[in-house]
Amino acid sequence: MTIKVCKPTFEHHRETLGIGESSPRVSWRFEADAETKNWTQTSYEIEITSSSAGGHNLFKVDSNESVLVPWPTTPLRSRECTSVRVRVSGSDGVPTAWSDPAVVETGLLHRGDWIAKMVAAEPVLSTSGSLRPTMFRQTFDLDTENQKVAFARLYITSYGIYEAAVNGKRVGDHLLSPGWTSYKHRLCYQTFDVTELLQNGDNRIAVTVAEGWYCGRLGFNGGQRFIYGDRLAVLAQIEIQYRDGGATTIGSDESWTCNSSGPLISSELYDGEICDTRVKNWNEDTGATSSVVQVLDFPPADLVVSEGPPIRKTQTVQPQDIFRSPSRKVIVDFGQNLVGYVRLRTPGSSSRMIVLTHTEALEHGEVATRPLRDCKATDTLILGDGPIEWQPRFTFHGFRYVQIDGWPSSTGEPTSEDLEAIVIHTDMEPTGGFECSDPNVNKLFENIKWSMRGNFVGIPTDCPQRDERLGWTGDIQAFSPTANFLYGTSGMLSTWLKDLALEQIRDFNGVVPQVIPNVIDAKLNSPQAVWGDAAITTPWDLFLDFGDKTILENQYQSMVEWWFSIPKSPETGLWDSTKHQLGDWLDPAAPPTSPADGRTDPHFVANAYLVHVTELLQRISTVLNRAEEAKKFAATLPRLRSIFQDNYITPSGRLAPDTMTSLSLALIFNLFSTPEHVEKARGRLARLARASRFKIGTGFVGTPIILQALSSGVDKKYKQIAYRMLLEKKCPSWLYPITMGATTMWERWDSMLPNGDINPGSMTSFNHYALGSIGKWLTGYVGGIDILNPDPDDALESTGWRSIKVAPVLGGTVEHASTWHLSPYGKVSCEWMLDIEAKLLKMTVAIPPNSKGTIELPGKPKEEVVNVGSGTWNFVVEGYDETQEWPPKPIIDPFTLPEADE
Template identity: 35%
Template sequence: MRTPFLIGCLLFSWYTTSAQIAIKNLLTENLKNPICIDAQNPRFSWQLTEKYNKAVIQQAYELQVDSSTFDNKSHSPLWSSGKINSDQSVYIPYSGKLLLSGRKYFWRVRVWDTKGVVSAWSEQAFWKMGLLSTPDWHAQWIVPASNDTVNAAAPLLRNNFSLNKKVLEATAYISSHGFYEAQLNGHKIGDSFLTPGWTSYNKRLQYQAYDVTSLLTEGENAIGVTLGSGWYRSPLGPYTPRANFYGDKTALLMEIRIVFTDGSTKIISSDKNWKSSTGALRFAEIYNGCIIDSRLEKSGWTNPAFNDQDWLPVRVMAYPKNTLTATYNETVKQHEVFKPIKIITTPRGEKVIDFGQNLVGWVKVTLKGHAGDSIKIAHAEVLDKAGEFYTENLRAAKAENIYILKDTVKRTFEPQFSWQGFRYIKIKGIKGPLNPDDFTAVAIYSDMKASGSFSCSNPLLNQLQHNIQWGQKGNFLDVPTDCPQRDERLGWTGDAQVFSRTAAFNMDVHNFFTKWLKDVAADQYKSGSIPYVIPDVFTNGTDEVGGSSGWGDVSTIIPWNMYYAYGDKKILENQFQSMKAWVNYIQKQTRNGLWVTGNHFGDWLFYSVNDDRDGISAITNKYLIAQCFYAYSTRILTNSAKVLNKKADEEYYAKLLTQIKQAFVNEYVTANGLISSDTQTAYVLALEFDMLPVNLRQQAAARLVKNIELYHGHLTTGFLGTPYLCDALSKFGYADVAYKLLLQDTYPSWLYPIKQGATTIWERWDGIKTDGSFEEPSMNSYNHYAYGAIGDWMYRNIAGIMPAAPGYKKIIIKPVIGGGLSWAEGKYECPYGSISCKWEIIANKLNMNVIIPQNTTADIFVPDFQGKTYKKFTVGPGNYHYSR
């Protein structure tokens, strides 16, 4: 037998004495030079670099903040931290004088390394404070004078104003009831869509800030704003959608703060002097699409020369401003575009276009015809087995855009205030053959930066990663929705919590989830129960529609996952009372320490057989699942209390956790370790959440493997069991079984949908059955990311990248070899910089390349080419190569 050998090459040394340290990627509240911060103690982060790629560990830092630039300055800064002995380079809070509303501030930082070498001052970054209180707003809420209802034409609001000086700087602050799109002098303000975003509007209403300096001119100017029903009043919810949930009128709040070159200022605000009308957008709704009648277009209405003599004056309303909050999360923007890959005539003779990717957004279409021609574009995710356009799974959602032409001029149309989930479109009203150049599909999603990538030697796993990422893109649309196509598109809590760790690998979801979690707390019932969807549109806040295990646990699981991914304690601070209220709610529901009451979804969409005479449906007792999640949330709450130095809470919930686990064992586990629900999910949750005594864990893992064998190497788990399945197997020495499950390509499995042509993750394991028929249309989405939670295991195990400390201050690199893979590579952008690990097996030899970012340390575990043994190395920042 060949003796394994190992060579480790450190490609640059660390703790150098001649470092030329530089500082990059300066962020304020995780944003680059933001212009709307309403936190009185904003936090600063930075990354380190070194001119010659030598390793640097920060030993100290000094921060300076001022209200003007640092160039050629003789006076002292507004605030200086002084030299602080700390290796912390993320989320350092400002601790100076009170910051003023609307003011711009500048900051810079320098650092010392472990040898006392000091860097130069960084380049200066800046941020601008938002409008911090109700009196700071000069704008008034205004509503259109038109017949403004959910089914009526979209209101247009406009105003002219004059500027007689040269503009130095101008910032527009905008919020609305419903969606808004604003223009200045004929140009769109910003590049965001679906603003102001979706929050629990009656408790938290976001506003956005835009730099509009370049859009203003000396002389006459004009503002134009289109309003849409949006999430504010579109019918929301499946089966019996409720319109006007937050209110029945759209409204606008807007002001532009202008600073002239001579130092004087001016504020342009929404007020009684604005006018309103309607235009080409005759209908716009989330589920049903929009109607644009270009015959009614008001050309040039956002330009100063437009004649608005026939427009009606707006009404001023006394809507509250104390719920307004600045926007930190990334807004929805346009991203990838797709051209048709195939033009199809279906057996029924319908004209259909295939874009090759199930995506979320809309189709830009160039049309030419005659005045009054009506072009209808419908949307679908799949074709049926006969090749016909299939929309039954959209339920009541029409998902149809209609464009009515005003003349014979060729024009480009796209929907406004609506979007669709689709791969295919069906076109009615175009005479003659379709020209593929006339159609472009545009993907939209929250503008989160890509943070991770995964690839390997197996093309099916690469497609799985692709599908996971596109499921996230399509459903991370300001809130984490369950699906993007049917009459739902809601922030289902269970889906979000099971996917949150994978989400954080693929994209920087720090601000995205921080925002959404605030609405989790805002909409939490007084009892402590958590609604099924956030924002909660199932109730008015009095009747409780929630409290399900695995769904309500979103209030503890995501805050902890985000804290561990980004190292930001403030997430735990923000959510701690909500977390505590949820656990306390469960405790009040228990009987003899067992959570055996309430409504639970259980292991949603687990493997089941309709005519189950042999008892092979994988049914797991809902209350057993509830007890496991009760324990998990309590464990998270205990750990969070420890992080936040809440000693009394830590001790209380640690004791409670012991009682919860003992009650579980007493009720659900035999003396020999058999769990009463002898299913994969039961064993997975018991193992993952440490519900079993140590002496029963390994045999429970063996029972899990035996159960998988019973189903011929297939998983049977649903929404709650699936995310932890491969993880539990790996932890207890069955990584080979985890790989077999991952690579299984017959139903039920992760790869079966890929074999069926999926380009996103399906809601059901058999959304399309082996005979080409569909699962029941009432619950059959083809873009539903929950089962994509396996991505977390792929990053952590195949690529081998995981945090050893919150925020990756310390890193573990430990790839698991298996599955017949000859190579795999993972990359991840953590708060400190880029991490990567690539391994490859050539001629029974493993080569591994690793990058560890500055100001971190890592434990690198290098496997042999069979993955049977590991060699451990503790290292600092650097590029490393290993051969074994």
């Protein structure tokens, strides 16, 4: 028996240099060999070694907890560095080997730790009205021969997005730092180890700042500039610690110099970057003209450390084809819709201008720029005489295709050796995977992952390409269960939720803005169900997946204030029906120009969610031991549910409105009063699916839950209906985009029409993750692993994947599936293989140490569940015979001929 304790982690940080917590909670995962079964931790030991004080401190605790356990000693001070390792014991009392040590170092925990000043330059506008990127620098002298450097740190942030260099070498590998937060409330700073970049004698720190989210144009309908300010500025502090105990600090102040006349003429998130390589880089030209900086007030916002990882380059994609369009334009196809930018190499041609235009799709053989709306998405490079390798520094695009204009004719046309696409996103830990025997479903799952990565660039956005790229709350409300399975989202999303709470409470009197950070007109931020409900559902989803009730505590005021800010009818307590609702946004039946005009009454959607979030608040209050609040919500819930039933459900159990979305909501949110009504509703949902010829009839609200609503019932034929909808290829369906060559999830079911034309609506993105919320059903039902539904009275016992449900739902033509998830305890997996002819089902399940599983074997009664502890478990079901009629038949009128696959 072998149990390995993995390297400890702290809070929700993936990286631990410069964290913002003085008493960081500690977690560790486990690995075990296949023979180790039913292992549970009974105690743990944490050894802490301080780099400053020296010596080892050992703390032993009798506990089975291994996720977010309390820091066992005195709080860390600013800049303090410690090494932490862990070992544990099981019921036999024998300790494991020590884990590998993890080094954790705090940043500047107090405002008084900063001696640096925020320094700015006089703003210089480009011809487009944007701020021209500004360069800041300072020189300093070090005698490292006589005073050896032990270590050096750079603490830095900016108004705008920055890139720093020390002695001409880039600092770190972060992109678009400091990221996007609600800048008037919170401004993130970063910590870098610059020890190896220092040299004896003259040293130079140089920082380039571009407008980014702070000053740049944001929003649709022309957007706004200078939302947070109109000055590019930097706050930087280098702290050097010497081996003899001495120290030197260099902080940005009035002695720094600046220049706005470098090679970067403009750099905008929407419109791209213009670079003139003929201009020498001022940061590398010590004799160039410079200006004095202006000292600004110290940032009034809280200076904080993000718990989420930074944005980074994560992948390189090579061109798949380079061709001429019908108009003879040179177009590069990278074969994948991605988010990032293009790196190019060219021998140079003096004063030649290369323009790269980025689009997601082609229309009639040309790059399709109309979906970009008021977004140029172009990068421009003005060439000098010599060869050059270039990439933009302060922008990104969503694209698959790039049109190249102005390539030097002396070199011929560009080749695949001259170009590559750089993929960027928040560098989260991959934590989930899925594959099955159907290649189209596998492609669907890959598309979901690509769309998530492309829309997790600092914050969770709707789309990465047009004049938007905003943190829409409704999108993440739908997608967070899928996101939390696929990647380690806890740090990024909990950071984003803090901004949601601040803007909601301080700026909008409890109403949740539709985008976070909010940059749209206040009149557009009227209370909206689903979107505003993200204040409650998203923290709950994080709690379920990561087991951290502190997230609930941090967001509790936000949740309650949102609930009380909902405009309710004084007679019913339901939503005020005079207030506009977005409803089941982008129902495929909605007109292209009116995406809110779907089939389901928007106020039905709002009220279903009101009942749901009221129940969640009762459960959250219980988890947090807020007995009085739990009692109040518990008293409100049955009354609201009863009024909902009086308004929308007939005595016989018929639901009005009668749509796929309404039925799915009522089933998943437990809105019916009797089991008979539940099964009647499920049957009605199945009938609507058959009547639609298994095409999807839901938008943002119904899509995440419709297949779950069908496949959660007792009647097995409904599961086949779910599979039939999954495997449908005609529009609208999940697989239709794949038949059209999609490599990401689309905003609309028909973003591209069957004839290849792009949807005429003004909102037509080819990279939107919301409709990819089916990912949770693929991993939880087809793949078969999920969190065991938490006990309402003891949610902490099963959250965070401590208690695991393994219950694959078989159906359709899928004969094999495997899925895995890296939980807070370790790797969970399930693989099943069905031999239809032999009526034999084989299934292998892995449960990590210190957790347990409840296994429902397909083909066996639900009462015959198998409860197991950790380990690898193999099951065989002989005589498996649950196949139902396949494919299910649609309901078609007698005057319509069936199609080939019906």
